[in-house]
Amino acid sequence: METELRIEARNLLEKGTVKSIIGFTKGSLKFTTTPLFIRNPDDVHKLVVNRFIKNNLAKYLAEVKECVGIVVKGCDSRSVVSLIQDKQINRDNVVILGIACPGMIDVFKVEQLAGCDRDLIDDISVSDNVAIIDFGGRRKEVELSQVLYDSCLDCKCPVPTEYDLLVSGLSHIGRNEDVGKAKIQELKRMLPEQRWTFWKEQFRHCIRCYACRQICPVCYCERCFIESSEPRWLSPMAQWQHNLGFQIIRTIHVAGRCTDCGECERACPQNIPLRSMVGEMSDLVFKMFNYQAGSDKNAPSFMAAYEVTEAEEIFR
Amino acid sequence: MIIADLKQKQRFINKGNVYLPHIVIVDKIIEETPAIRTIRFHFKEEQLNREFKFRAGQFAELSVFGVGEATFCICSSPTRNEFWECCINRVGLVTDRLHKVGVGAELGFRGPYGNDFPVEAMEGKNIIFIGGGIGLAPLRSLIWNVMDNRNKFGNIAILYGARSSSDLCFKYDINLWTQDKSIKTILTVDKADKDWTGKVGMVPVVLKELAPSADNAIAVVCGPPVMIRNTFPVLEEIGFKPEDIFTTLEKKMKCGIGKCGRCNIGNIYVCRDGPVFTYAQIKKFISDEY
């Protein structure tokens, strides 16, 4: 997979079709990758494709003015399409290098299984449907689905629908919607008061770092609503009420554009289960309007269109 | 990291808490232009009215309780202690509320902060004041300070410009200065209306034209950043030494006392090491962010 991608990337840069390529390279911590911006064709050997390329690089498209190539997985490609639908980027300005995503490994889940932190784990590898964890001279083999991100277990489309090149080689095995949706289902089983208490306690920990907003590709507003001083909708104070309010409104703002990539939850330093909010919102949008974010670049933006046949319950 | 004369300034800290504002009461409101007004106030606490002192160039944090705080230079003169004045440009939330308060309203006041113009060192010299728009506000404090001790200083000239004649601030002061034969007052606007009799052109351009003598002279410049940046080279051209050119810099501030971190230009904090700087100091800034 990597070779195919690197060859294409080199081609694109040498021909001048794109000015730069946004992809992934080896990170500075174990089992991490980091975004990489390449302008020089000789740098393409730095690009990697593996089960740790978790970031959604579509975020960076909002900033670039020139023609770029971008490496995307299934969920990321739909974010790119969402941006095209919102007219934030031009389809002609982006060369989509799609990866048929095999599912990303959640190092946190591996840490739980190994009982130790990431830097003390020696190796994580995958063979067929089995994840092999080596740590401190011991080896643990588990079903792959036990170590994939919840958002990957629940993945709606691992293969990008919009692409200029598709790199494939590994199929997405290990999907398990029940496990992927487990946290959300648990919340749904709670009574409203219990759920409220749950979220209140979660948001006491929020420090308003805005990583969730900054990492989200569809949060591209020049001035976020939270930054408005006239009128002041919510306070910058990191009290649970304002934290929860911020997240609720953000969830509603991304409705129909959020592809449930799970980056917000991964970015949160306080482990607040944000995907339970945006993921559920994504599902609701599908159930109520039969609309999946980012699947058709020619479709009008979700919130910007209205059809007479739409679910009328919400308008009563 | 030394704040000049800290003991002097610590006297005006309310109950030992530098963030606790004093309450001031609005005495008078002068609408300078559609978006600029001057607020004249005195302290609610009588003792402060008697004792409060500041120096020209210093600033204060005015607050509207429940809305917020913002930074303003004290534009009244230190030589006149019956009242204090701040000039407010309506550009945001706090300044908008400040434009809605009336006489008798209570505001919060924290200050005076920052360093000041070295008035004593300017004695015996010629001074040219160069102001643009609302930049006249900090200059005004120094101008009246100097005028109230007129015989200690040499030739005084004031060059003041604004976008149009309705944007000129402190028109009543300008009248007094224009009538005063011991100083030279030159006004200019970028765009003249039919009644305008003064000069036309941007301040740096007019300055170049006038080419005042740099002999035994000091220049004090204040205005929008772009005006200041364009005035410096002109002053150097006509012979002013960078140590003799003064200005006040403006940066977003919150605490006003060098702790919240945001007003820095390189390693200096505008609230603590400024806002008054010489051009020589500015040239040595290790950051390009002023």
Next chain:
Amino acid sequence: MAFKKTAKNNITKLMTAWSHDFKIMVPTRKNSVIEFGDWDGKDVDFWVWYRNTVVPPKVFLLPVWEEMIRFSKNNHGWGLEVPGSEQKVLIFGVRPCDARGMAIINDVFKDGYPDYYYDIKRRRTVTVGLNCVQPYDSCFCTSMGIDPAMSKDVDVMLIDAGDDFIMEALTDAGAKLLHGEFIRSASAQEVQMARSMASSVTGKIHRKLNTHGLSEKLLDRFSDTELWEEIAAKCLSCGICTFLCPTCFCFEIYDESFKKQGSRYRGWDSCSFKLYTQMPMENPREEKWKRIRQRVCHKFEFHPINTGNFACTGCGRCIRLCPVNWDITQVIAQITGTMDSSLTEPSKNKV
């Protein structure tokens, strides 16, 4: 001061004794996030699993948000009130990097005007430090002149000595803690052995940041736009690195009110945010690369010019918790031209 010791078995009893005067904060795990939380009175053994918290202990001196002034309007005008003083707090388990971070913040808040709220919190806070035994692969405190096995920036320093903790009081407040039936004297030999054992931790820190001539090199490359744009490219401009940094102290002041009552608050702010320096007519740091430049240069050039210390303690939280793995050690290596010196052993990253 003489060295003392206490058996690890006695720590809970010791903390019970301390809890008469102090609210005790210990490392806890909530939501799988390690943070200083209220001690629940039960037996503790956190030194077995505790490495370091996500939010540094600076949060006890400079909280995420705090109320400064309460105001209310009545017939006589506005009345201002400062909320009352706070309970004494003992933070148990402060790592040397975080302790140095608190000392750096102390320099800023103690200089010039007294900061009323910081002073109250500083006075009422006592820190009990604990040597590091298992640094993260993101740690680089040794490069910043910090000894992970020892700190002089706490009130009491504990060194793990197997079954006991060796305790050294470094301040009067610390000395007051080391009394009672659970505290015994430690012999010079015991201290020596414990220190010797503890010092092996420096061999576990592989990440390096080259500070040699760093301030000058940053000054040199300050206007190199291309360099800073490249460095800033993947940064998201969120606030994680600044909020979780033990030495970062930037704050904002804002008012909240409803009708005739309200409060003025102080809360964390970040130089990474675009609005940080937003003025009505212009923003000197509109572009992301300028903000990154400010952050790096403040830590390694501006702050050292003012105080002689780098504003970085090598705790590695910024590297560990950055959502895109932006790495300050790699950035500094790039700026100083020592590119390969910061990386740890290569990760295998097999698919």
